[in-house]
Amino acid sequence: MFKYIFRIFLLFFLFTATSFAEDSISVETRACLSCHRIVTPGIVKDWEASVHSKTTLKEALNKNSLSKKVSTNSTLAKDDIVIGCAECHTANSELHKDTFEHNGFKVHIVVSPKDCAICHSKEVEEYNKNLMAEAYGNLKDNPLYAKLIKSSLEPSPNTLSENDACLACHGTKVEVKDKVVKNTMLGEMEFPLLSGWPNNGVGRINPDGSKGACTSCHPRHSFSIEIARKPYTCSQCHKGPDVPAYKVYVVSKHGNIFYSEEKNINFKNTPLKAGEDFRVPTCATCHVSLIVDSNNNVIIERSHQMNDRLAWRIFGLIYAHPHPKDSYTAKIKNKKGLSLPTELTGEFVKEFLISKRGMKKRENKMKKICISCHSTSWTENFFSKFHNTIKTTNEQTLEATKILLKAWEKSVAEPSNPFDETIEKMWVEQWLFYANSVRFASAMGGADYGVFEKGRWYLNKNIQNMKEWLMFLLKTKEVKN
Ligand code: HEC
Ligand code: HEC
Ligand code: HEC
Ligand code: HEC
Ligand code: HEC
Ligand code: HEC
Ligand code: HEC
Ligand code: HEC
Known part of the structure; x- marks a missing residue:
């Protein structure tokens, strides 16, 4: 029993110690980290290794033009903090059909190019002019290619097999189908049920209507x-x-x-x-x-x-x-x-x-x-x-x-x-x-x-x-x- 209490105490001490040392992490992101270090440790490690966890927007905006990696002076983004879980997963929350109540926050799962655009508007604007951003519509809206899909897959392909085949690369349409209550490590919680996901096809249609998945080349959460x-x-x-x-x-x-x-x-x-x-x-x-x-x-x-x-x-x-x-x-x-x-x-x-x-x-x-x-x-x-x-x-x-x-x-x-x-x-x-x-x-x-x-x-x-x-x-x- 004593050993058990000691372990809980030690865990609590470790979390608070690491969080309070990192002043540049927002209060919201610290809350995410306190649970997510336990429930999704791999995601937290990837994020910790990324430049997002180490650079504040202010530092990034001060770099000279050739090495500057952010292209926005938007007031949407707080500039004295690093880019943590909350900065991405709670941004533009009203635009996202996949936003859900999550332990006191309005969180969405599919962080989209529109969210990245808060700080990387140049890349997103350019990407939108690329064939890759249109890869879903280029295939699905073209009646001739519908016949090519049919002749390449089974005679009457269903959505799941299309998602598993052509749309694996071209991108799926991600939609919110329902809500489900799940029993997690930390008790019952409600989550949105997504169709066409997971997928990181280049022309994916996201629940906020934006196109593409930056993760096709910058996989989460190293975004490297x-x-x-x-x-x-x-x-x-x-x-x-x-x-x-x-x-x-x-x-x-x-x-x-x-x-x-x-x-x-x-x-x-x-x-x-x-x-x-x-x-x-x-x-x-x-x-x-x-x-x-x-x-x-x-x-x-x-x-x-x-x-x-x-x-x-x-x-x-x-x-x-x-x-x-x-x-x-x-x-x-x-x-x-x-x-x-x-x-x-x-x-x-x-x-x-x-x-x-x-x-x-x-x-x-x-x-x-x-x-x-x-x-x-x-x-x-x-x-x-x-x-x-x-x-x-x-x-x-x-x-x-x-x-x-x-x-x-x-x-x-x-x-x-x-x-x-x-x-x-x-x-x-x-x-x-x-x-x-x-x-x-x-x-x-x-x-x-x-x-x-x-x-x-x-x-x-x-x-x-x-x-x-x-x-x-x-x-x-x-x-x-
Ligand atoms: C009280 C603990 C707790 C807090 C605080 C918390 N989460 Fe979670 N979160 C969880 C658990 C548990 C899961 C479920 C993991 C699973 O599916 O096994 C989860 C799942 C998620 C998912 C995935 C949902 C899905 O269906 O795939 C995202 C995204 C997420 N959290 C983001 C956040 C963000 C961002 C914050 C901070 C704003 C945050 N969480 C705060 C416990 C927490
Ligand atoms: C960063 C330097 C670099 C750039 C940029 C570059 N190359 Fe090269 N390329 C090389 C090197 C080094 C070799 C090896 C030369 C050798 O075989 O001795 C090479 C080899 C080649 C070969 C092989 C020749 C052979 O006989 O096998 C071709 C063809 C070639 N390059 C064409 C191009 C073209 C076209 C571009 C632009 C679209 C380009 N390269 C851009 C460095 C470069
Ligand atoms: C097809 C692959 C690909 C996709 C998809 C992609 N990127 Fe990139 N991105 C790259 C490459 C390659 C570089 C490195 C460019 C260089 O060497 O200058 C890069 C660099 C970057 C950089 C760093 C720029 C700098 O100044 O150093 C940012 C920021 C970025 N991408 C954001 C995005 C965003 C946002 C999206 C989604 C809209 C996206 N990328 C989608 C390939 C991709
Ligand atoms: C730079 C923006 C950004 C940051 C910072 C960020 N995420 Fe994400 N996150 C994403 C993107 C993009 C995806 C991929 C969504 C998709 O499937 O397209 C994602 C996916 C997820 C998922 C679902 C993926 C899975 O494999 O189940 C979880 C859970 C999650 N993030 C949690 C977190 C946590 C916890 C943090 C903080 C440690 C965090 N995220 C920080 C952008 C971000
Ligand atoms: C709130 C602002 C913000 C948001 C939102 C954001 N980023 Fe960043 N991003 C940054 C900052 C700050 C840096 C670090 C710039 C530096 O080091 O100069 C960065 C750096 C990057 C880099 C360069 C990484 C490297 O290894 O050099 C890539 C790629 C990138 N971001 C992609 C993304 C993608 C994709 C998204 C959306 C899923 C996203 N970012 C969302 C602020 C943001
Ligand atoms: C030495 C430079 C060089 C390198 C390295 C290179 N490419 Fe290319 N790529 C070209 C050139 C040149 C073309 C043809 C230009 C044109 O179509 O006008 C081309 C064409 C393409 C196209 C055709 C696009 C279309 O519209 O049909 C794709 C896709 C492509 N490259 C992807 C890649 C990928 C993926 C790699 C790495 C595995 C790669 N390239 C490496 C120079 C390069
Ligand atoms: C997840 C799948 C995926 C990844 C990863 C990917 N591509 Fe593509 N790429 C596509 C698809 C699909 C298209 C064609 C879309 C269409 O024609 O509608 C495409 C098109 C292109 C084109 C033509 C763009 C245009 O507008 O003409 C180039 C060039 C290209 N890709 C280069 C790259 C390079 C370089 C990388 C790696 C840094 C890369 N791609 C990674 C799927 C991908
Ligand atoms: C492994 C990834 C991948 C899969 C799976 C895939 N594609 Fe593609 N597709 C690509 C890439 C990459 C390009 C762009 C090629 C280039 O520009 O060089 C492309 C381009 C296309 C284009 C040209 C669209 C345009 O107008 O620009 C068509 C049509 C197409 N694919 C049909 C299909 C069909 C039909 C299927 C399923 C039977 C399929 N693809 C499956 C990667 C894929």
């Missing part, structure tokens, strides 16, 4: 810049045969050196100095990071928009095409009324896509990064090769499409769902797997993925197979008639 700068983070979604960016990077020269030298790369400094902090680029370097030279001159600004360095959309829909002007792609319509940025015969649906001038501007931004380590001629030759690849892979997509159009015309395949018959699936693989693979290899340097590993060999072989399969279908029809 270091994790986001490493290629492993992107591998979660950019890996499959349709989107092989990570696989291509792993076997590229940049990837080889990264994996050998990882321990010598500085992932913590802001801004990153080319040549000093890093000598080979990672995904983040080429697509997101602020990079400066040794005199702190800016080589390229940071951007969470990410497409402002991308001239081409090399992910063929169904051909590689200039980048869309607006990231909500479901509103694009081609001449046939399909929500695609290209016609089936390869012409671009220009009114929805950026201009040649816009493309040049974006490509020049990307080239600036290369030129921080390579010569101009190395860089120019690289891009000539890349442009040639776009041309040849689009040509081979057209050749496969002509075979499919013939099958439709001769009524040996039926176009209402263009993804569900054998010859149609062969066609899908032509642009979705093989043409994409060749282009990703050409853009980011993994030669095998451009040749024998789902590359040019398959582009050729597939055309042959499609031709022979069409002949077989035509002959079968002849015999039947």
Whole structure:
């Protein structure tokens, strides 16, 4: 009995001692910590290791502009305290459908980009212009892609299987379904019951109506810049045969050196100095990071928009095409009324896509990064090769499409769902797997993925197979008639 009382006393002493020592933690957050050190110790440890637990908004706002990580002077945020549990989980509580009464606080579970925007408005604004923020609607609002989902999953996919498949990466819709009383370590408490959760897909629709999950690259509760700068983070979604960016990077020269030298790369400094902090680029370097030279001159600004360095959309829909002007792609319509940025015969649906001038501007931004380590001629030759690849892979997509159009015309395949018959699936693989693979290899340097590993060999072989399969279908029809 004495031992038991002693233990409780000791625990009480430890909590109060640690809390009162940390003046810069708000009273509200101290209350959260007193229970959450027991109920969710991992979350508290992650938070303690993060810069949020160590930096007050005031300190952060005083940093010089290149290393400043907060972009708001909002009066919403108290500036003399560190960013604790309460600062995130009770912010904007009236906007959140998942807000619940929790031990005297109005807490919400899904801290959203809108909450982060209180202090990081620049990142959130940029991210909202990114394809990733629209990834849910781009898939779910496009009637053509609904057919692709159906032909990829079971014949009538239910919400749970969609959430487990396409929406695992693209993002789910998180909704409050009910309230439930649970028996916790500290007695009975009531919590909201969420559907479409957990999920950290990039275009997730949150209970406050905002889009995206910053946790897809900055997992909670370390919210670390270091994790986001490493290629492993992107591998979660950019890996499959349709989107092989990570696989291509792993076997590229940049990837080889990264994996050998990882321990010598500085992932913590802001801004990153080319040549000093890093000598080979990672995904983040080429697509997101602020990079400066040794005199702190800016080589390229940071951007969470990410497409402002991308001239081409090399992910063929169904051909590689200039980048869309607006990231909500479901509103694009081609001449046939399909929500695609290209016609089936390869012409671009220009009114929805950026201009040649816009493309040049974006490509020049990307080239600036290369030129921080390579010569101009190395860089120019690289891009000539890349442009040639776009041309040849689009040509081979057209050749496969002509075979499919013939099958439709001769009524040996039926176009209402263009993804569900054998010859149609062969066609899908032509642009979705093989043409994409060749282009990703050409853009980011993994030669095998451009040749024998789902590359040019398959582009050729597939055309042959499609031709022979069409002949077989035509002959079968002849015999039947
Ligand atoms: C009296 C103790 C206590 C206090 C104070 C407390 N919590 Fe909790 N909290 C709990 C317990 C217990 C759970 C349930 C853990 C579980 O599901 O096993 C919980 C769960 C949660 C959840 C997850 C809910 C879910 O359904 O997934 C969040 C988010 C949360 N708390 C945030 C906070 C925040 C923020 C504060 C401070 C403003 C706070 N809590 C204060 C005890 C407390
Ligand atoms: C910088 C903002 C921020 C801070 C600070 C923060 N959280 Fe969170 N928390 C989040 C985000 C974002 C999520 C992920 C929500 C989702 O699923 O999208 C989350 C999720 C959670 C969850 C549910 C996740 C799970 O695995 O069950 C709990 C519980 C929680 N936080 C508790 C805490 C506690 C306790 C603290 C303080 C030690 C804290 N949070 C500090 C932003 C924050
Ligand atoms: C109330 C203000 C506030 C809110 C809300 C907030 N942050 Fe922060 N954030 C900060 C401060 C302060 C820093 C530290 C800046 C520094 O060290 O200069 C920071 C730093 C960061 C960093 C850099 C981490 C590193 O390793 O250098 C990331 C990433 C980040 N926050 C993401 C988020 C995300 C995601 C959310 C929402 C889930 C969020 N923050 C919510 C104030 C906030
Ligand atoms: C492992 C993660 C992941 C899964 C699972 C996934 N996708 Fe994607 N999807 C991506 C990525 C990454 C991109 C962007 C590729 C790029 O730009 O290189 C993308 C882009 C797309 C696009 C282009 C949308 C547009 O208009 O920009 C479509 C269509 C698509 N995916 C369909 C699907 C379908 C259908 C499923 C389920 C059968 C699915 N995806 C499952 C990661 C995923
Ligand atoms: C949780 C999944 C996920 C993670 C993690 C992820 N992405 Fe994405 N990314 C996507 C999806 C899905 C799309 C395509 C959305 C669409 O087309 O509608 C995409 C699109 C992109 C695009 C095209 C953006 C545009 O607007 O053109 C780039 C570039 C990109 N991702 C780079 C990265 C990098 C770099 C990382 C790692 C730092 C990363 N992604 C991490 C899922 C993810
Ligand atoms: C696709 C991956 C990805 C997503 C999603 C993402 N970030 Fe980032 N974020 C990064 C990368 C990579 C960096 C490092 C940039 C650099 O090196 O300059 C970064 C850096 C940051 C920083 C530190 C900036 C600085 O000045 O050092 C903040 C703050 C931040 N992100 C906030 C957010 C918020 C808020 C969201 C959600 C709207 C978000 N991020 C979503 C990849 C991502
Ligand atoms: C050396 C710089 C570099 C590195 C490193 C790099 N990329 Fe790229 N990435 C490019 C270039 C160049 C393009 C094509 C530019 C264009 O489309 O105009 C590209 C295209 C992409 C696209 C295609 C977007 C679209 O619209 O179709 C995605 C997604 C992408 N990269 C993700 C990644 C990921 C994930 C990694 C790390 C595993 C990575 N990149 C590493 C330079 C790089
Ligand atoms: C931070 C420095 C850095 C940046 C930025 C960078 N590279 Fe590299 N790159 C290297 C290094 C180092 C090598 C290895 C050179 C060698 O093989 O001797 C390399 C190798 C390459 C190779 C491999 C050549 C071969 O024959 O295997 C290509 C291609 C390449 N880079 C293209 C690019 C392009 C295109 C960009 C911009 C989109 C870029 N690099 C950005 C440092 C960089």
